[in-house]
Amino acid sequence: MNTRPMPPVHQAGTMPDEERLALERSLAGSVEAFEPLVKLNAPRVVRLAYHFLGDWDEARDLAQETFARAYLHLARYDARHSFGTWLCTIAARLATDRLRRRRLARRTLGEYRPAAPAPIGAELTLSLREALSRLTPRQRQAVVLCDLHGFSATEAAEVIGCTGSTVRVLRFLARRRMRELLGARDDSGMRADQPIRLEIVE
Amino acid sequence: MNPRFSYDADDPFGTRPDEKPPTGWDAQFFDGVRRQIESRRREPDHGKLPEPERQKRMDSSLLVAAFLTALGAAAMAVGREAAVTPAQRRDDASRTIVHVDGSQDPAVAVEWARLSGRRSGYVVFQSLSPEISYVVVDRRLASP
Numbered sequence: 001m002n003t004r005p006m007p008p009v010h011q012a013g014t015m016p017d018e019e020r021l022a023l024e025r026s027l028a029g030s031v032e033a034f035e036p037l038v039k040l041n042a043p044r045v046v047r048l049a050y051h052f053l054g055d056w057d058e059a060r061d062l063a064q065e066t067f068a069r070a071y072l073h074l075a076r077y078d079a080r081h082s083f084g085t086w087l088c089t090i091a092a093r094l095a096t097d098r099l100r101r102r103r104l105a106r107r108t109l110g111e112y113r114p115a116a117p118a119p120i121g122a123e124l125t126l127s128l129r130e131a132l133s134r135l136t137p138r139q140r141q142a143v144v145l146c147d148l149h150g151f152s153a154t155e156a157a158e159v160i161g162c163t164g165s166t167v168r169v170l171r172f173l174a175r176r177r178m179r180e181l182l183g184a185r186d187d188s189g190m191r192a193d194q195p196i197r198l199e200i201v202e
Numbered sequence: 203m204n205p206r207f208s209y210d211a212d213d214p215f216g217t218r219p220d221e222k223p224p225t226g227w228d229a230q231f232f233d234g235v236r237r238q239i240e241s242r243r244r245e246p247d248h249g250k251l252p253e254p255e256r257q258k259r260m261d262s263s264l265l266v267a268a269f270l271t272a273l274g275a276a277a278m279a280v281g282r283e284a285a286v287t288p289a290q291r292r293d294d295a296s297r298t299i300v301h302v303d304g305s306q307d308p309a310v311a312v313e314w315a316r317l318s319g320r321r322s323g324y325v326v327f328q329s330l331s332p333e334i335s336y337v338v339v340d341r342r343l344a345s346p
Contacts, residue, residue: 031239035232042231043214046223056223064231065249068238072248093252161254 015079023083025058027074032086038067041084045091051144052095054129062098066091088149092141092159101135131181139174 015023018036025033031197045066049059070077070087077086083176132140138195146167153164153171213223242249 007337031236038232038235039228042228046227047214050223055228060223060227061229061234063239066236067235067241069251071235072242074253076251093254097252116225120289159254166308 014081019083020079023074023077023079026071031071033069034071037083041087042067044084045087048088048091048144048149049095049130050129050155051148052092052140053098054133058098062091062094066094069094085151085155087149088127089159090147096137096141096160099140131178134174135174135177136182138179139170142170143174143178146171 019040021035022036022179042063044062046056046059049062049066053059064089070090077083082129084098120195132143135143138160142156145156145159146153151159153167156167160170162170
């Protein structure tokens with residue numbers, strides 16, 4: 001087993017005693033002891049996976065894979081950091097892999113269309129899922145992690161594998177795109193020159 | 203923590219109906235986790251933890267960066283050679299000509315360009331592929 005530690009992605013964690021006990025028992029080899037940790041963190045991980053993948057079934061499957069991999073590599077978890085953030089890091093990277101494979105499959109099948117979707121009519125109301133699906137994968141990573149799941153630019157950079165500056169550029173480009181997309185909503189009263197308001201859809 | 207981030211443990215999926223998971227999404231959830239643990243346990247490295255993309259793409263990025271560096275340096279050397287006088291040429295020996303910072307995809311378009319102080323300038327190219335990456339060419343021009 002690879003025992004290289006994950007890079008720190010969260011400030012000092014304050015883990016409740018029950019959670020720490022469950023982790024210790026899980027580390028000792030008890031799968032059953034891992035169940036409370038799964039129950040506690042599953043909604044957050046599923047939600048993150050859904051924001052990446054846009055499909056609940058796939059999000060559920062990816063969340064299960066995330067927990068399985070986390071269990072098998074618990075020795076690499078650094079307890080100074082948040083367990084939930086560590087899980088989200090694994091989930092985000094797995095989701096990115098899936099998005100990449102999905103895009104490659106579309107290319108192979110000749111269904112791929114470059115990221116320049118048709119103009120959106122004013123009558124079309126975009127949901128968060130639809131708007132996110134129109135971003136590039138890295139823009140989506142930056143927006144989902146920072147704007148929807150509370151990661152700092154530095155934390156998101158650890159997940160994405162780039163610098164904090166790149167995360168800020170990605171968020172800037174994503175916000176501009178989201179502003180175009182969500183700004184097309186006549187009923188929202190949003191204009192293209194207004195700051196984007198991601199929180200309105202969650 | 204981003205001030206706009208809010209997570210309600212009692213309602214983790216928000217309030218919009220179209221952003222809710224189907225009812226019963228958590229039924230037998232842990233059974234699925236257990237099955238995946240058992241199947242991945244048989245894999246050589248237990249289904250290793252995913253690494254960030256940058257590490258996976260490091261090799262190809264370095265190759266492309268090296269290629270672009272060589273290409274940019276050659277182009278600028280040729281251009282400068284034609285433009286400078288023999289007296290100026292002596293001063294050019296230690297000058298940084300070009301610096302390229304990572305991209306694996308040479309299919310790029312200009313995203314924005316800017317000149318900054320002391321006649322140095324830089325251009326940011328945006329990848330044309332669906333996944334954005336950047337090539338930054340930092341060209342330090344000759345001193346006045």
